[in-house]
Amino acid sequence: xxxxxxxxxxxxxxxxxxxxxxxxxxxxxxxxxxxxxxxxxxxxxxxxxxxxxxxxxxxxxxxxxxxxxxxxxxxxxxxxxxxxxxxxxxxxxxxxxxxxxxxxxxxxxxxxxxxxxxxxxxxxxxxxxxxxxxxxxxxxxxxxxxxxxxxxxxxxxxxxxxxxxxxxxxxxxxxxxxxxxxxxxxxxxxxxxxxxxxxxxxxxxxxxxxxxxxxxxxxxxxxxxxxxxxxxxxxxxxxxxxxxxxxxxxxxxxxxxxxxxxxxxxxxxxxxxxxxxxxxxxxxxxxxxxxxxxxxxxxxxxxxxxxxxxxxxxxxxxxxxxxxxxxxxxxxxxxxxxxxxxxxxxxxxxxx
Numbered sequence: 516x517x518x519x520x521x522x523x524x525x526x527x528x529x530x531x532x533x534x535x536x537x538x539x540x541x542x543x544x545x546x547x548x549x550x551x552x553x554x555x556x557x558x559x560x561x562x563x564x565x566x567x568x569x570x571x572x573x574x575x576x577x578x579x580x581x582x583x584x585x586x587x588x589x590x591x592x593x594x595x596x597x598x599x600x601x602x603x604x605x606x607x608x609x610x611x612x613x614x615x616x617x618x619x620x621x622x623x624x625x626x627x628x629x630x631x632x633x634x635x636x637x638x639x640x641x642x643x644x645x646x647x648x649x650x651x652x653x654x655x656x657x658x659x660x661x662x663x664x665x666x667x668x669x670x671x672x673x674x675x676x677x678x679x680x681x682x683x684x685x686x687x688x689x690x691x692x693x694x695x696x697x698x699x700x701x702x703x704x705x706x707x708x709x710x711x712x713x714x715x716x717x718x719x720x721x722x723x724x725x726x727x728x729x730x731x732x733x734x735x736x737x738x739x740x741x742x743x744x745x746x747x748x749x750x751x752x753x754x755x756x757x758x759x760x761x762x763x764x765x766x767x768x769x770x771x772x773x774x775x776x777x778x779x780x781x782x783x784x785x786x787x788x789x790x791x792x793x794x795x796x797x798x799x800x801x802x803x804x805x806x807x808x809x810x811x812x813x814x815x816x817x818x819x820x821x822x823x824x825x826x827x828x829x830x831x832x833x834x835x836x837x838x839x840x841x842x843x844x845x846x847x848x849x850x851x852x853x854x855x856x857x858x859x860x861x862x863x864x865x866x867x
Contacts, residue, residue: 516547516557516619518626520633523561529637534644534677536814541634541646541673545626548655549616549667557622559630562672568657572664578654579709580609583813584770586631586646586673586866588638589854594631594867597852599648600624601770606650609706614663615652623650627671628866635867639675645852647676647814679746679814684845686821686837687810689744690722691793692730693826697742697765699735704742704765711767719745727824733793735765741791747810747818748772751796752840754804756785763790771811775844777860793825800830807838817845 523542530539540562547557573579582602587595603620610617631638631646638646650671654664678684695718698704703711718730722745729745742760743749748769750759757779762768779786799805800823808820821835850856851863 516554516622518622518629519556519558520629521558521560522633525561527562530675534639534675536676536679537647537649537674539675541637541675543630543634544673545623545630545669545671547669549669550665552616554616554618554669557626559626559633565668565670567655570657570659572654572656572658575659576654576661576664577708577710577713578613578615578664579652580606580613580615580707581649581651581709582606582707584648585813585852586638586648587853588635588640588646590640591854592867593854593865594635594638595852595854596628596631596648596864596866598770598774598862599627599864601773603650605707605768605770606652609708610652612703612706613708615654615667618652618669623669623671628864630671630673632866634673637673637675639677641677643849644675644677647674649674676814679812679818684817684819684837686819686833686835687728688726688829689729689731689808689820689823690718690725690727691741691823691825692718692722692732693738694718695721695730696735696738697732700764702765705762705767707767715745725824731823739792739794741793741796742766744810747812747815749808749810749820750775751791751799751805752807752809752838753799754806756787757840758787758789758791760791761788769812771813771816771848774848774860774862775811775817778844778847781860796823797825797830800832806833807840808832809838809841809844811844816848817841 584602656664656666722730732742734740810818819837819841822831
């Protein structure tokens with residue numbers, strides 16, 4: 516398939532000051548459609564709204580997936596992508612779960628590189644900033660009836676962004692949700708489908724109303740085991756080892772999660788992927804065996820947890836401050852992403 520490039524004739528003004536997260540979008544986007552059993556009409560075009568029929572499948576049956584990765588520009592002028600192939604391969608896994616046709620990872624990866632290079636002047640360079648990359652697929656067939664659609668739209672948009680949280684690396688407060696559940700084994704929790712995020716909103720709003728930043732989910736069956744946080748995977752650094760919930764079918768296999776595990780094990784730190792009981796987390800916070808808690812994800816990279824609320828009581832972790840391990844992981848990952856630290860794992864794809 517040929518890739519067509521249509522450059523904008525009306526460049527937008529680039530943002531100044533604090534960027535926030537996902538508020539601004541670059542001049543161009545990548546788009547292609549699927550009909551009659553194949554993807555076609557691939558192009559980079561000016562960023563613009565889509566026109567969709569009110570009967571469009573995605574509006575009624577939620578058949579949509581998305582991904583998130585980042586591009587960085589360092590002081591040498593290099594433009595670097597962090598594990599983008601992993602994201603596109605995970606997107607195909609998510610698509611398979613809800614009957615969306617597969618994309619050609621190599622073709623889309625090449626298109627992504629060209630898109631980022633075309634809008635490279637939008638990549639911020641301040642500490643903690645990046646160009647956030649959002650690939651998405653939506654079902655576009657104009658027909659009602661519960662079945663897999665026959666037409667789709669794939670697109671990639673770019674957003675110059677700062678910290679995911681307004682308070683940056685300040686520790687977040689988590690609310691352990693005991694009633695609502697995000698996903699169950701056999702459902703779609705293991706995949707990055709849009710419905711997972713809609714299902715998380717109620718608990719997230721509840722947590723915010725109670726003064727917390729995000730909800731921490733428990734398993735859907737027994738409400739005993741920690742699964743993940745609203746927008747992150749979660750890690751618990753106990754005195755003897757680091758523990759993180761195992762991927763049993765209801766937890767998103769995060770690319771940053773995988774990177775943290777590989778990084779720590781390479782440094783000789785014992786990381787156990789297992790079921791983590793909330794009672795063990797509470798006991799660890801009470802007796803001092805729990806040294807740190809931190810979340811991981813593309814948007815925030817590493818987010819330290821200062822305290823969490825469970826059963827009507829708040830528990831402080833690590834004195835409510837960012838711990839040494841969390842800081843080390845953040846520095847190592849962002850260092851690899853930007854080139855400050857050698858990429859001994861081969862995670863970075865340099866495109867300029």
